[in-house]
Structure formats: structure tokens, C-alpha cells
Amino acid sequence: MTLFSFIFAMLLEQFRPVRDDSRIALAVERLLLRIERATDTGEVGSARWTWFAVVIGGTLITALVVELLGRVNVILGFIATVGMLYLTIGFRHFSNRFTEIQLALAENDLPTAREALRKWAAHSGGDLMTRIAAESGDASAIAREAIRLALISAQRHVFGVIFWFVLMPGPAGAVLYRLSAEARRVWADARQEAGASPNTPVPPLTNFGDFAVRAFAWVDWIPARVTAIVFAIVGNFEDAILMWRAKSGFLPRANDTERVILSAGAGAMGIRLSVPEAHSVSVHLDEAPETEALGGPWPSIYQDMPDLREANESALRSAVGLVWRAVILWVALMLLVSVGHWLG
Numbered sequence: 001m002t003l004f005s006f007i008f009a010m011l012l013e014q015f016r017p018v019r020d021d022s023r024i025a026l027a028v029e030r031l032l033l034r035i036e037r038a039t040d041t042g043e044v045g046s047a048r049w050t051w052f053a054v055v056i057g058g059t060l061i062t063a064l065v066v067e068l069l070g071r072v073n074v075i076l077g078f079i080a081t082v083g084m085l086y087l088t089i090g091f092r093h094f095s096n097r098f099t100e101i102q103l104a105l106a107e108n109d110l111p112t113a114r115e116a117l118r119k120w121a122a123h124s125g126g127d128l129m130t131r132i133a134a135e136s137g138d139a140s141a142i143a144r145e146a147i148r149l150a151l152i153s154a155q156r157h158v159f160g161v162i163f164w165f166v167l168m169p170g171p172a173g174a175v176l177y178r179l180s181a182e183a184r185r186v187w188a189d190a191r192q193e194a195g196a197s198p199n200t201p202v203p204p205l206t207n208f209g210d211f212a213v214r215a216f217a218w219v220d221w222i223p224a225r226v227t228a229i230v231f232a233i234v235g236n237f238e239d240a241i242l243m244w245r246a247k248s249g250f251l252p253r254a255n256d257t258e259r260v261i262l263s264a265g266a267g268a269m270g271i272r273l274s275v276p277e278a279h280s281v282s283v284h285l286d287e288a289p290e291t292e293a294l295g296g297p298w299p300s301i302y303q304d305m306p307d308l309r310e311a312n313e314s315a316l317r318s319a320v321g322l323v324w325r326a327v328i329l330w331v332a333l334m335l336l337v338s339v340g341h342w343l344g
Contacts, residue, residue: 002166005082006165040207059175066080098146140311149330242267271319298325
């Protein structure tokens with residue numbers, strides 16, 4: 001059931017996508033903003049309880065409804081599962097923005113590429129590096145930041161959703177992940193990007209934004225690392241693992257997904273990207289930090305760092321190939337799990 005639901009949802013999403021600027025997506029965004037305005041008391045507790053009510057409450061309601069429909073009729077339960085996956089998973093949520101940038105760079109139309117990157121960052125959230133590239137970046141900078149946004153979007157719309165969908169019964173896991181990702185995007189990422197420019201500091205997070213970022217770091221902690229392993233398997237394994245070790249930490253914190261996914265993705269593709277070290281702060285992925293922790297710096301891990309090439313228009317195709325190979329591997333894993341379940 002899990003494999004067939006996923007395949008049907010992906011096929012439906014390819015023919016009739018729900019993009020990130022669709023009516024459904026805008027309705028969810030307006031609802032989250034309305035809930036924030038109605039429950040914000042200026043205290044951290046209100047943000048915490050609102051997040052649990054929205055994310056955990058939505059997950060439990062989804063699980064209950066799908067379970068009841070499945071008890072009434074198996075076909076109804078299957079349709080409900082496919083429908084929820086269709087709304088929560090898919091490449092087409094963000095692929096139109098990536099394609100626009102790719103076509104503009106292929107025609108050497110930098111103004112159009114910068115404007116497309118700016119709109120994408122304003123919707124999905126970016127940091128200083130993204131804003132600089134959207135303001136005055138060259139083709140390499142635009143390609144680098146487009147790949148970065150594409151990998152993070154793929155994690156939040158595809159890989160993270162798949163992980164929780166497989167882990168939890170029915171589509172409840174997919175809803176849990178997407179609601180937590182949307183709460184972070186609406187309450188933190190998009191709002192910070194909309195209120196900042198390359199020459200001004202990023203506005204501080206609200207209580208809702210701060211808790212949404214920290215909560216999503218916990219929700220995405222395991223999925224991000226599973227995706228990094230998948231990237232290593234379908235790409236350059238040694239370089240992906242080396243970059244991951246060099247740039248990611250252990251405990252969940254702000255931008256944890258970005259560090260893990262981008263470091264592993266950069267090594268897997270052999271392309272230089274930028275990774276945030278803290279909220280709204282970025283460094284190039286091949287720069288070795290000078291840390292004094294535990295008797296550092298530790299030069300040995302950086303002496304063997306892979307030689308990454310600069311991002312360009314062809315690198316965008318490499319990113320698409322990496323993501324699709326990762327999806328195929330996920331489908332193969334779900335098939336093995338399904339076969340094992342049937343044989344058992």
C-alpha cells in the first residue's frame with residue numbers, strides 16, 4: 001500500500017502539480033498567519049502550544065480520518081492516502097522556479113535569473129549569500145544559490161516527506177513533516193527574507209519563528225542525515241561523506257538541514273556551494289574553519305578536502321540528476337520493504 005500510494009501520488013503530481021504559489025499553498029500560508037495573529041500573546045509559551053496544536057493536531061486528525069475511511073472501505077482509505085501525499089509531496093512544488101533560472105542562465109539573461117532567484121528566496125527563505133546573488137551575482141553565484149534552494153526544497157517537499165511517510169502509518173508522517181516545514185517557512189524564513197536586503201541586517205526572529213525553526217530542526221534531524229547518505233550512495237560517496245563530516249554538527253539547531261544536505265550534496269556532485277553556519281550567516285563550503293575546540297584546529301580533515309568546481313549552468317543539470325537518482329533509490333528501498341512485508 002505504501003509503495004502504490006507513493007507512485008500514484010507522484011504520477012498525479014506530475015500531471016497536475018500543486019505549486020508553491022497555488023491556491024492551496026496560499027490558503028495554508030494565510031491560515032498559519034491568521035493562527036499566529038490570533039494566538040500570539042508575546043510569550044514563548046503561546047508559540048510553543050500553537051505549534052503543537054497546528055502540527056501535532058493536524059497529524060492526529062489526518063491519521064484518524066484516513067483510518068476511519070480505511071475501515072469503511074479499503075479503496076476510500078487508499079484514495080485518502082494518495083490525496084494527502086499529493087498535497088504534501090512532489091518536485092513540481094518548486095521546479096517551475098528552478099527551471100526559470102535554468103533557462104535564463106542558458107540564454108545568459110542574468111537580470112531575469114536574478115529576479116527569479118529573488119522571488120524564490122522571498123518565498124522559501126534565503127540568507128545573505130542568496131540575497132547578494134539575487135542582487136548582483138554573476139552566473140556562477142546564481143547557479144550556486146539556485147542549486148542550494150533546489151536541494152533544500154527537494155528535502156522539504158520530497159525526501160523528508162518520504163521518510164516520515166514510510167516511518168509512520170498512513171499519510172500522517174507526511175503531514176507532520178510538511179506542516180512543520182510550512183510553519184518554519186511562514187513564521188520564520190519567508191518573513192526574514194522579506195524584511196531584509198543585502199545591505200541591512202536580517203530582522204530578528206519572533207517567538208513563533210524561533211520555535212518553528214528549533215522544532216523543525218528536531219523533526220528533520222534524522223531525515224536530513226538519511227538524505228545525505230542517499231546523496232553519497234548515488235553520487236561521489238567519499239567526497240560526500242568527507243564534506244558532511246567537515247561541515248555538519250551533531251545536535252539539532254537552526255539551519256541544520258542546510259548544513260547536512262548542502263555539504264553532502266556538494267561532495268556528491270563535486271560542486272562548490274555555500275552553507276550557513278548560523279542563522280543568516282554563510283561561508284563557502286571549501287573554507288576550513290579555525291576552531292579551538294578540543295585542541296583544534298584539526299587540519300587533517302581539510303587537507304584531503306575534494307577539489308570542487310564552480311557552479312554553472314551545467315551544474316544545474318547535475319543537481320537535477322542527483323535528486324532524481326535519490327528518488328529512484330527511495331522507490332527501490334520502498335519496493336524491498338513492501339516485498340519483505342508481503343513475503344512475511
